[in-house]
Amino acid sequence: MDEATRGGGSVTCRNGSCTFERSHAPLSLETTNSTVVVRHAAADLRIASTGGRVTVEGATAAVDIESRRATVALTLTAAVPATVVVSEGKILFE
Numbered sequence: 001m002d003e004a005t006r007g008g009g010s011v012t013c014r015n016g017s018c019t020f021e022r023s024h025a026p027l028s029l030e031t032t033n034s035t036v037v038v039r040h041a042a043a044d045l046r047i048a049s050t051g052g053r054v055t056v057e058g059a060t061a062a063v064d065i066e067s068r069r070a071t072v073a074l075t076l077t078a079a080v081p082a083t084v085v086v087s088e089g090k091i092l093f094e
Contacts, residue, residue: 008043 008025011018017035020027026044029036033051041059049067056063057075063082065072072084073092084091 008027010028011030013029013031013034013036015033018029018031019037019039020041021039023038023041023045024043027038027041028046029048031047031049031052031054034049035053036047036049037055037057038045038047038059039057041056042061044062045056045059045064047054047056047065047067049065049070049072051069053071053073054065054067055073056065058077059080060078061080063074063080063084065074065084067086067089069088070086071090071092072086073094074082074084075094076082
């Protein structure tokens, strides 16, 4: 999804890649063995991931990430509530 996601939604990504930019509505992602990039989310973001890589850049609303066997990279440019739980993986704060 590119540009503005206005109605919010839930997305499942398996064995591939997804990129989301400038989402203005709550977004819930479930990923398996995927590369996911979320940039400049302006509404609550929830990600559940198994395997792969999750990158969140420049979020301006709450971020909640639960991950197993994945690398999670989080870059924040503002103070926002963030919960990142990783089991058997890596957390990178950039």
